[in-house]
Amino acid sequence: MRTLYYLLREAWVNLRTNRTTTMVAILTTAFTLACVGVFLLLYVNLRAAAGWLQDDIKIIVYLDDHLSSDARADLEQQLRGDHAVAAIHFVSKEQALGEFKDQFPSESHLLEGLGQNPLPASFVVTLGPAFRSLDAVKRWSERVQGMTGVAKVDYNQDWIDALAMVIRSIELVAIGIGVILSAAAVTIIANTIRLTLLARRDEIAILRLIGATTGFIRIPYLLEGAVLGGLGSAISLFMLKLLYELFRREMRTSGKLSGLDNLLAFFPMPLCLALIVVGMALGCAGSFVSLRRFDEAKA
Amino acid sequence: MIELIRVSKQYDRRPALSNVTLEIEKGEFVLLMGASGAGKSTLLRMLIGAERPDDGQVFVYGKNVTALKQGDIPYLRRKVGTVFQDFRLLAKKTVFDNVALPLLVQGISAQDIRRKVTEALRAVGVEHKRDQLPMVLSTGEQQRVCIARAIVNGPVVLLADEPTGNLDPGLTAEIIELFKLINARGTTVVVATHDPQVMTQVNRRVITLSHGTLTPEKWVPA
Numbered sequence: 001m002r003t004l005y006y007l008l009r010e011a012w013v014n015l016r017t018n019r020t021t022t023m024v025a026i027l028t029t030a031f032t033l034a035c036v037g038v039f040l041l042l043y044v045n046l047r048a049a050a051g052w053l054q055d056d057i058k059i060i061v062y063l064d065d066h067l068s069s070d071a072r073a074d075l076e077q078q079l080r081g082d083h084a085v086a087a088i089h090f091v092s093k094e095q096a097l098g099e100f101k102d103q104f105p106s107e108s109h110l111l112e113g114l115g116q117n118p119l120p121a122s123f124v125v126t127l128g129p130a131f132r133s134l135d136a137v138k139r140w141s142e143r144v145q146g147m148t149g150v151a152k153v154d155y156n157q158d159w160i161d162a163l164a165m166v167i168r169s170i171e172l173v174a175i176g177i178g179v180i181l182s183a184a185a186v187t188i189i190a191n192t193i194r195l196t197l198l199a200r201r202d203e204i205a206i207l208r209l210i211g212a213t214t215g216f217i218r219i220p221y222l223l224e225g226a227v228l229g230g231l232g233s234a235i236s237l238f239m240l241k242l243l244y245e246l247f248r249r250e251m252r253t254s255g256k257l258s259g260l261d262n263l264l265a266f267f268p269m270p271l272c273l274a275l276i277v278v279g280m281a282l283g284c285a286g287s288f289v290s291l292r293r294f295d296e297a298k299a
Numbered sequence: 300m301i302e303l304i305r306v307s308k309q310y311d312r313r314p315a316l317s318n319v320t321l322e323i324e325k326g327e328f329v330l331l332m333g334a335s336g337a338g339k340s341t342l343l344r345m346l347i348g349a350e351r352p353d354d355g356q357v358f359v360y361g362k363n364v365t366a367l368k369q370g371d372i373p374y375l376r377r378k379v380g381t382v383f384q385d386f387r388l389l390a391k392k393t394v395f396d397n398v399a400l401p402l403l404v405q406g407i408s409a410q411d412i413r414r415k416v417t418e419a420l421r422a423v424g425v426e427h428k429r430d431q432l433p434m435v436l437s438t439g440e441q442q443r444v445c446i447a448r449a450i451v452n453g454p455v456v457l458l459a460d461e462p463t464g465n466l467d468p469g470l471t472a473e474i475i476e477l478f479k480l481i482n483a484r485g486t487t488v489v490v491a492t493h494d495p496q497v498m499t500q501v502n503r504r505v506i507t508l509s510h511g512t513l514t515p516e517k518w519v520p521a
Contacts (some may be wrong), residue, residue, distance in 0.1 A: 002403065002407075002408070002409040003403055003406045004414060005313075005405075006403050056459065156410075202387070203389055205387075206387050206400075207400070207404065208376075209347065209349070209376060209381055209387070210376065210377075210381070210401040210404060210448070211373045211374065211375075211376035211377035211398055211401060211404055211405070211452075212373060212403070212404040213370070213371075213373045214369075214370070216404050
């Protein structure tokens, strides 16, 4: 217990020894991690948006114009029996025409000029939650496309593919920037720990001579790194939350994109805690780098 | 207890120790004499694994120090107390905390630490200074604290590198008496010094190093 108290106290003394450097390191780490956080927040929200779109996805199965009512009933039976299908709704040619006229009243004369209703009958299908991923929708559509009596299967493929590409791009950018800025955070913390190590090198030499193990010597510095990284991460989250709230307020007051205001979300609490743990891990990594270099220099 | 077999060490092609072979028995008090640069410190540092010989083997308390893994060296050092000319006390820690340090690194309980530190401070006569910082102590008292830290573990061997180098003749005699007391309790004591006055006060086995080589031993019975 006394040893634990000693190690914790030493870590605290280390933090106090270079107060200015410690503060600068925490703030620099906070700004660095906040930059990563911006991309992460964007990524999390776009992923959520993609999720809502996928939940809302409707697949339209257009039928052959010459399909008999018995064949249509058979097809409906088959589709209803499909384990991927959660709901199905038939839209007749007449209903389709009515909907077109409702949606585009100024263009309705174009269809009237054709003499007959060119719009096909269709089934509007909603897939079960387990089958709403882009790949699953694509596979299901391709399978149904081959069924007798089906003219075409349509869903907002282009739109969803474009969103998926944007998400993938942001994911890649977030990973790239995350790796680079995390390495920067590790370097910042490593340099701070190096200063502490230099300030206390005589003490470390004494500890070695009286039989302290490498682990015993390293623990206070690893704790110091963890505190620097953890605090930096916590402050970065605080800054992000502040920016996020300012952004939402701006959206509400300006009226621009006000509909999206309620759809935006900050990191959930478990993710916030995970990010603080990541910050602590980066801090420990920074300390470890400095300790290794310090040991190599002494060897 | 301590055995060196044909040990050699060079720094930048300059020999610090050349083909040194010696044996020190358990419970002996040995003076390691020699001028500055004779190789005394190198020899002591080898005994605690702080230096590795270029050739030869070093045994301490049955352990082949030359073959020890880096991770095992701290455990060797816990059996060997070390006293330095410059004391090497932590300026920001009290006398008590300085002496407690070798026990803390071993994870000894707080109760045992209090007992052992008090005993060690009493043995060297600075128990009343336990709450003071080293800087406010006299050089003699600082050396006593350094000795207390070296013996608080109950080491099997006590190594002292020029322990009287910063002390006046009166204090030197006091410190030598302290080493004799520690030796009388069964601890093997090796004192490295260049000071001939110490030799006259100790009157024990003297090993002399000159330019890294051993010269014929003197033996002055106690």
